[in-house]
Amino acid sequence: MRIEIDGRKITAADGTTLLGAWLAAGHPLVDHVGCMGQGVCGACRVLVRRAGQDEATTELACVTRAEDGLQAAFLDDTTPHRAHPYHLDPTHDSWDAHGRVTEVFPEAPSCRHCDGCNNACPVDLEVHEGVVAAVAGDLVAAAGRFEDCVMCDLCTTACPEHIAPNHLGLFLRRMTTSLSLRPDDLLRRLHEIERGHMTIDVHASVEERG
Amino acid sequence: MTSAGIPYEHAVEAWRAAAPAPPRSLDVPAADVLAAHHPDHQAHGTTTLRVGANAGDRCPSVLADLLESASLVDDVDIAGTAVADTDVVVVGGGGAGCAAALTAADQGARVLVLNKLRLGDSNTVMAEGGIQAAVAPEDSLQRHFADTVRAGHLAGSRDLVAAMVHDGPDVIRWLIQLGVTFDTVAGDAGEVLMARGRAGGTTVPRILSCRDHTGLEIMRSLREAVALHPGIVVRDHAPVVELLTDTHGRCTGAVVVDLVSNAVQLVRANAVLLTTGGAGRLYVGSFPSSNHYGATADGLVLAYRAGARLVDVDSFQYHPTGLAWPSALVGQLITEAARGAGALLVNGHGERFVDEVAPRDVVAAAMLREMADGRAVERDGQVGLLLDVPSLVADQPEILTDRLVTLAKLAARAGVDPTAEPLMVRPTLHYQNGGVVIDEHGATGVAGLWCAGEVAGGIHGRNRVMGNALLDILAFGRRAGRAAAHAAGERIRRPVGLHHLQQWQRGLVDAGLPLDRRAPLLFPPESNVTPDDVMARCR
Numbered sequence: 001m002r003i004e005i006d007g008r009k010i011t012a013a014d015g016t017t018l019l020g021a022w023l024a025a026g027h028p029l030v031d032h033v034g035c036m037g038q039g040v041c042g043a044c045r046v047l048v049r050r051a052g053q054d055e056a057t058t059e060l061a062c063v064t065r066a067e068d069g070l071q072a073a074f075l076d077d078t079t080p081h082r083a084h085p086y087h088l089d090p091t092h093d094s095w096d097a098h099g100r101v102t103e104v105f106p107e108a109p110s111c112r113h114c115d116g117c118n119n120a121c122p123v124d125l126e127v128h129e130g131v132v133a134a135v136a137g138d139l140v141a142a143a144g145r146f147e148d149c150v151m152c153d154l155c156t157t158a159c160p161e162h163i164a165p166n167h168l169g170l171f172l173r174r175m176t177t178s179l180s181l182r183p184d185d186l187l188r189r190l191h192e193i194e195r196g197h198m199t200i201d202v203h204a205s206v207e208e209r210g
Numbered sequence: 211m212t213s214a215g216i217p218y219e220h221a222v223e224a225w226r227a228a229a230p231a232p233p234r235s236l237d238v239p240a241a242d243v244l245a246a247h248h249p250d251h252q253a254h255g256t257t258t259l260r261v262g263a264n265a266g267d268r269c270p271s272v273l274a275d276l277l278e279s280a281s282l283v284d285d286v287d288i289a290g291t292a293v294a295d296t297d298v299v300v301v302g303g304g305g306a307g308c309a310a311a312l313t314a315a316d317q318g319a320r321v322l323v324l325n326k327l328r329l330g331d332s333n334t335v336m337a338e339g340g341i342q343a344a345v346a347p348e349d350s351l352q353r354h355f356a357d358t359v360r361a362g363h364l365a366g367s368r369d370l371v372a373a374m375v376h377d378g379p380d381v382i383r384w385l386i387q388l389g390v391t392f393d394t395v396a397g398d399a400g401e402v403l404m405a406r407g408r409a410g411g412t413t414v415p416r417i418l419s420c421r422d423h424t425g426l427e428i429m430r431s432l433r434e435a436v437a438l439h440p441g442i443v444v445r446d447h448a449p450v451v452e453l454l455t456d457t458h459g460r461c462t463g464a465v466v467v468d469l470v471s472n473a474v475q476l477v478r479a480n481a482v483l484l485t486t487g488g489a490g491r492l493y494v495g496s497f498p499s500s501n502h503y504g505a506t507a508d509g510l511v512l513a514y515r516a517g518a519r520l521v522d523v524d525s526f527q528y529h530p531t532g533l534a535w536p537s538a539l540v541g542q543l544i545t546e547a548a549r550g551a552g553a554l555l556v557n558g559h560g561e562r563f564v565d566e567v568a569p570r571d572v573v574a575a576a577m578l579r580e581m582a583d584g585r586a587v588e589r590d591g592q593v594g595l596l597l598d599v600p601s602l603v604a605d606q607p608e609i610l611t612d613r614l615v616t617l618a619k620l621a622a623r624a625g626v627d628p629t630a631e632p633l634m635v636r637p638t639l640h641y642q643n644g645g646v647v648i649d650e651h652g653a654t655g656v657a658g659l660w661c662a663g664e665v666a667g668g669i670h671g672r673n674r675v676m677g678n679a680l681l682d683i684l685a686f687g688r689r690a691g692r693a694a695a696h697a698a699g700e701r702i703r704r705p706v707g708l709h710h711l712q713q714w715q716r717g718l719v720d721a722g723l724p725l726d727r728r729a730p731l732l733f734p735p736e737s738n739v740t741p742d743d744v745m746a747r748c749r
């Protein structure tokens with residue numbers, strides 16, 4: 001089958017991914033690549049147009065399969081220039097978690113519900129719903145929407161309000177975990193170790209199994 | 211290497227007739243199967259190193275070619291090049307690099323993180339099954355220690371294992387403080403307990419996880435924390451191609467290629483920390499690999515050339531369950547958590563042939579034995595064994611939605627319904643067991659040079675248990691970061707040069723080795739880019 005990537009015409013074998021086809025055709029690849037096949041690092045962002053389709057979609061080139069007539073272009077990675085800095089302070093007042101959302105992400109309440117983020121997301125997350133839930137104070141539900149986020153930043157690029165939805169989602173996940181996850185078994189073990197009640201004898205005999 | 215197997219359709223019929231197949235353990239001692247079938251035990255494809263600190267040691271030829279190669283730069287390349295100063299330079303921002311950078315920066319050091327790809331594009335983000343830490347009441351540090359030493363065939367350094375194991379619970383607390391979440395279960399009295407899975411070859415369930423995308427969960431938070439830290443500067447698409455040294459052989463910085471502006475640049479630092487990860491993309495033994503695109507042994511090459519000693523360079527981990535079909539997905543990983551939860555391995559006759567939760571090297575060797583003896587399964591020219599996920603799902607209906615979410619996605623991409631059809635799997639090159647010799651603080655034999663993560667060796671001996679790599683990279687990443695920041699506190703500006711290369715070059719000539727073979731490789735064999743191509747862009 002014939003495809004086109006970054007203007008280069010490529011004959012792709014059945015079943016190959018876009019990155020696989022690009023490499024098999026002999027083209028050099030030093031960026032727009034990371035995990036190479038698992039679809040978890042978000043480096044290989046491409047704009048894709050399939051034969052007979054008007055709309056372009058954004059996808060990950062290491063998982064998208066070649067299809068006859070498909071056209072793709074690599075999307076350069078850009079660091080969002082509006083940073084949303086914060087520090088996860090363990091002593092922070094967790095009663096004010098909702099207030100912190102708009103403190104760190106002041107643009108979030110201006111969401112215009114355009115679904116740009118949802119359309120951009122290559123792993124089909126309900127990004128917009130996550131943003132709405134965050135603004136409403138439904139923090140755990142909002143954080144859950146971003147469970148499978150690969151931080152490709154495509155929603156950040158797509159958002160006309162500069163909300164940086166994925167960074168908002170990650171902030172929620174990180175904040176809720178750091179403020180609330182306190183497993184009892186872990187606490188007990190740390191206590192034992194720090195009181196010197198649990199040590200390791202490096203000379204103890206260890207038998208190799210047969 | 212593999213003889214053809216039983217046609218897939220027949221194998222599936224045999225599987226269906228017997229599923230779930232009754233247990234069957236190895237019919238010969240594990241040591242015999244390892245000796246006959248584990249790639250580490252085969253002389254084929256290996257050579258003896260002739261130069262450097264490990265001269266005389268066996269090493270896979272593909273790695274030896276890189277270790278015994280000439281530098282990509284010489285004095286002409288660096289003459290007149292501006293030098294940027296920092297306290298600590300971290301080479302490779304995967305899990306180990308980010309842990310080191312955060313720890314060093316928290317101690318007040320100015321940190322520069324240099325990445326070949328982008329921050330976080332690494333093996334760490336791909337980790338699936340989880341991380342080991344002895345938190346359960348019936349578990350102990352001693353038990354974790356013994357399990358690790360035993361699985362490594364007693365070859366690991368006991369002091370390094372103890373250091374790693376000791377840090378386990380504290381590493382988990384640190385991750386939670388950084389916002390990394392873990393699966394939990396309710397105890398009998400309603401208390402919150404960490405959910406635990408079992409790793410092959412261990413005596414107690416100790417794997418802590420976030421579904422089966424633990425690495426993604428960890429890497430997302432580490433990367434964001436690094437990016438937001440005011441004391442850390444991150445540069446992407448900036449691989450390190452050589453180390454800088456002073457006349458005493460002390461490491462004083464790094465030579466960087468900026469792939470955006472196509473320029474060679476120098477960085478001077480009080481402490482250099484290599485966290486470049488593994489070597490899966492060298493396809494040792496012609497195995498497929500589960501690793502990310504940048505896993506090309508660069509750190510081993512750089513450290514070795516600067517005089518560091520390596521350990522167990524001939525020992526690699528072949529993960530039992532890489533996908534074997536379809537061809538476009540060969541090598542992609544299916545987490546060991548699947549077998550830990552009860553997924554069975556069956557051959558072309560529908561029979562089990564090994565205890566699925568035996569140590570990884572034993573399971574992989576047993577699979578290679580089935581493949582060599584014609585009892586494996588063949589489909590469209592690919593050979594492998596069957597992973598019985600359907601029986602697992604029948605037993606635990608929620609498992610694909612609750613825990614093995616990555617497996618479910620991979621099966622969908624393979625066009626396999628994992629509730630109805632087994633997946634075809636085969637061993638895939640997964641992990642570099644050995645690496646640069648370090649002490650408990652990540653210090654190497656070269657002054658000024660620290661290593662942490664998969665690039666370092668001596669911890670896992672000759673076989674690593676699932677979940678110990680993530681613990682290793684974070685435990686030693688933090689330790690090395692702390693030590694490097696401490697050393698950088700002197701703030702002495704040392705001269706930078708390529709002093710170690712003179713002796714190295716002489717060694718190559720004396721050993722009759724070619725001078726036109728250059729490394730580090732930087733990009734894998736399939737990249738259509740050689741290291742010389744990369745340098746040519748800058749000239």
Ligand SMILES: Cc1cc2nc3c(=O)[nH]c(=O)nc-3n(C[C@H](O)[C@H](O)[C@H](O)COP(=O)(O)OP(=O)(O)OC[C@H]3O[C@@H](n4cnc5c(N)ncnc54)[C@H](O)[C@@H]3O)c2cc1C
Nearest residue numbers: 302304306326332333334339340450487504663664677680
């Ligand atoms: C698919 C998969 C699943 C896994 N699952 C688990 C698991 O469940 N549990 C577990 O404990 N372990 C697991 N492992 C192993 C574990 O993930 C790795 O061993 C570990 O993450 C390595 O961390 P690291 O920081 O040392 O290296 P990496 O995370 O690989 O980071 C190294 C970084 O350095 C960069 N780099 C390389 N060369 C250069 C250079 N010349 N200049 C600059 N930068 C460079 C790389 O591109 C990369 O970004 C898994 C590995 C894989 C591949």
Ligand code: SF4
Nearest residue numbers: 121149152153155166
């Ligand atoms: S939520 Fe945003 S960053 Fe995350 S995967 Fe979707 S588009 Fe990418």
Ligand code: SF4
Nearest residue numbers: 111114115116117159
């Ligand atoms: S793209 Fe931005 S503005 Fe549009 S729905 Fe998503 S978050 Fe709201």
